[in-house]
Amino acid sequence: MxxxxxxxxxxxxxxxxxxxxxxxxxxxxxxxxxxxxxxxxxxxxxxxxxxxxxxxxxxxxxxxxxxxxxxxxxxxxxxxxxxxxxxxxxxxxxxxxxxxxxxxxxxxxRGTEAPGAPLPGLPPALAPALVVGLVGLTNHDNVGGLFRNAAAFGADAVLLDAGTCDPLYRKAIRVSAGAALIVPFRQLADADAILAFAARHALEPLALSPGGGETLAALLPPARTLLLLGSEGPGLPPDLMERLRTVRIPMAPEFDSLNVATAGAIALHHLSRSA
Amino acid sequence: MxxxxxxxxxxxxxxxxxxxxxxxxxxxxxxxxxxxxxxxxxxxxxxxxxxxxxxxxxxxxxxxxxxxxxxxxxxxxxxxxxxxxxxxxxxxxxxxxxxxxxxxxxxxxRGTEAPGAPLPGLPPALAPALVVGLVGLTNHDNVGGLFRNAAAFGADAVLLDAGTCDPLYRKAIRVSAGAALIVPFRQLADADAILAFAARHALEPLALSPGGGETLAALLPPARTLLLLGSEGPGLPPDLMERLRTVRIPMAPEFDSLNVATAGAIALHHLSRSA
Structure with missing residues (x-):
């Protein structure tokens, strides 16, 4: 034909x-x-x-x-x-x-998604899975950069709260090198909705933060992980941090300031190695 | 007083x-x-x-x-x-x-440096050292981002070839979050001059590249390392790669495109852990 x-x-x-x-x-x-x-x-x-x-x-x-x-x-x-x-x-x-x-x-x-449709790209129960959750990320460069890094390390999907900017914003697409067009994502109402999604799909939440409890390099990656990232300034809300397993990337004492997309890339590199 | x-x-x-x-x-x-x-x-x-x-x-x-x-x-x-x-x-x-x-x-x-003055920040022979070498990085965002990441992981100094843009360019300073004002750097003529510097100071060169021979995560960090990074497009020159120990960050097969500052951050995180 x-x-x-x-x-x-x-x-x-x-x-x-x-x-x-x-x-x-x-x-x-x-x-x-x-x-x-x-x-x-x-x-x-x-x-x-x-x-x-x-x-x-x-x-x-x-x-x-x-x-x-x-x-x-x-x-x-x-x-x-x-x-x-x-x-x-x-x-x-x-x-x-x-x-x-x-x-x-x-x-x-954009197309339309049927209500209650499964998230495209999410591996079925028991299969290894790596999902990124973004909370309050209002900077298009950071969201675009995180999609690029998610694609580079084969993350299966990205969840966004309503306070995180649109990955299909023109500049976010460009900064993502097109990854925002490839990596499945879904916007949910807030961090609680993201955690409820993780619980339903047996994803273990790990909150990345400079004040996290465990060192990233010493962490044995869970089989099914939700990597939660907050904005660079305020970071993840304290009440969220208290309820979650938290992870930090150790940095030089006087300059603990990685860009959030960069911190996410370091975490994704570590978490994806076992996949 | x-x-x-x-x-x-x-x-x-x-x-x-x-x-x-x-x-x-x-x-x-x-x-x-x-x-x-x-x-x-x-x-x-x-x-x-x-x-x-x-x-x-x-x-x-x-x-x-x-x-x-x-x-x-x-x-x-x-x-x-x-x-x-x-x-x-x-x-x-x-x-x-x-x-x-x-x-x-x-x-x-800028101040002036006496010819032949030692590079500020470089630890003396036998002490652990982590130095970043940039070859042909013409993008101010990338140079600024690399300084930020070098500072975050406590790198001792940065060497630049003449084709790499000035870290004290206005935008590079801003993107570095001020790290370009803190981390000692020196511009040398070319990659050969950077390697000669490394040899004189007993720094083991590691060239980071998508085509590198060893996997970063499996690498035992040398005590004194020069981490060499090239531009995102052409990367490090092939004749340089052939002469050096090369390292890669494994990525998803269809999207092997990390930003060079991000790739540098992942490598610095790994190399700085033993320090």
Whole structure:
């Protein structure tokens, strides 16, 4: 069976063309959200979206004409009904409202999850599992970095409380090197809901904190782990820490300040080694 | 003995005031360099500069008036001959050439090193030592992040080749959370000069790379280590890798992409544990 040939890219000159409406006022919409859509930018993340590993589909792609040739092979994997638009970088900048340097954008579709659906990627009971839980992480760089590190160490999924920022925020996707498009995640209400999820799925919670009780390097990784991380400033709430097994990464006495994504990477490296 | 009282801060209204010349055209000068000076910005880095741990002195401080009270205690440690200027944020923005949000700036002095002087911080022969070597790291975020991680794990010093960017670049200092002001470093010509330094000081070179021969977790840390890191794209040059003991951090097969500062943190965590 031969795949139907892809329609040719559609060149657009008018920044007000309604087909490009999802690309307009990009920074403002980063803040308010996009009703089921998200933006990918740059070649690395677009290539992830075009790979079989992406959990999300594309609604459309918008490229500077000079980027078409280099991406032709990857674009051949795009379903025929997903349009590829081209516009010069000045037109792209006029559409998005800020200077576009790389000339590679796409609109992704979040899709919907049935209520009560199992978390994709979570290994079944008794199988080894490594899940990351993020509580109150409001910095997109940190969330993106944690997804990148979760992917690098083969974590199965990420759980987020409602105070943690959206992994499909444009910059978080970019910082994640596309990992936010690959690693399954689910947002739950709060830390208690994350712990209830862990209990239902026999994941042992480990809270990483500079004030943790056990040293990471001396820890025998549980077979099924939930690694809990809090924000860099306040960290995990004290009442949560009191109820959990807590782990620390020993640091130099006068400079105990690792970035949370970096601390998470060190913990994931240790926890994933037994998997 | 009572310290002489500090002179009162000097309020400046005129962006062209010659006393503030080192603060002008800040971004342009980031690129061309500053002849023995560097800029610190933000409260975290200024506090490091005002602490006993900073390796560098301040030439002057420039604050928005509303930041004076919060920093008064830290500023009391400033030598009496180092002026504190105040200017409103609009004036500060006019001076620097870009919008100043935090209202905290300072000019640091690089000082001079006698030719052939020993590298500060390097433990004497036979004592345990952990030194980081950076080759071709052109990204300020990565260099800043590596200094932060070097400080967190008590590395003694950092060596840089001429292709690695300046740790006292404004953004590198900020990303380092001030560690670039604390951890001793020296720029050498190239990787060969870094290896010659290591040989002279009995440091065993370990090259970290995704293609490394030994697994980090199985490595018994040498007593005196030089941890060599290359840029994320090309990594360490192949001819260098062939001559050295190489180490890798195992990663998920389809996503072997850790940030170099993160990979360095994981290696430093492992190497520093025996110290």
């Amino acid at each position: 031969t795949a139907a040939p892809r329609p040719a890219p559609v060149a657009i000159d008018d920044p007000a063309d309604p087909r490009l409406a999802p690309y307009t006022a990009m920074r403002e919409r980063d803040l308010v959200g996009r009703a089921g859509r998200f933006i990918v930018e740059g070649e690395v993340t677009l290539r992830v979206m075009l790979s079989a590993r992406a959990r999300f589909g594309l609604e459309s792609v918008l490229l500077a004409p000079e980027r078409l040739a280099g991406l032709a092979e990857a674009l051949a994997r795009l379903p025929g009904d997903v349009p590829v638009y081209t516009a010069t970088k000045p037109v792209m900048s006029a559409i998005t409202g800020f200077p576009i340097h790389r000339g590679v954008l796409g609109v992704g579709l | 009572t310290a002489a009282p500090r002179p009162a801060p000097v309020a400046i209204d005129d962006p062209a005031d010659p006393r503030l010349a080192p603060y002008t055209a800040m971004r342009e000068r980031d690129l061309v360099g500053r002849a023995g000076r560097f800029i610190v910005e933000g409260e975290v880095t200024l506090r490091v500069m005002l602490s006993a741990r900073a390796r560098f002195g301040l030439e002057s401080v420039l604050l928005a008036p509303e930041r004076l009270a919060g920093l008064a205690e830290a500023l009391a440690r400033l030598p009496g001959d180092v002026p504190v200027y105040t200017a409103t944020k609009p004036v500060m923005s006019a001076i620097t050439g870009f919008p100043i949000h935090r209202g905290v700036l300072g000019v640091g002095l």
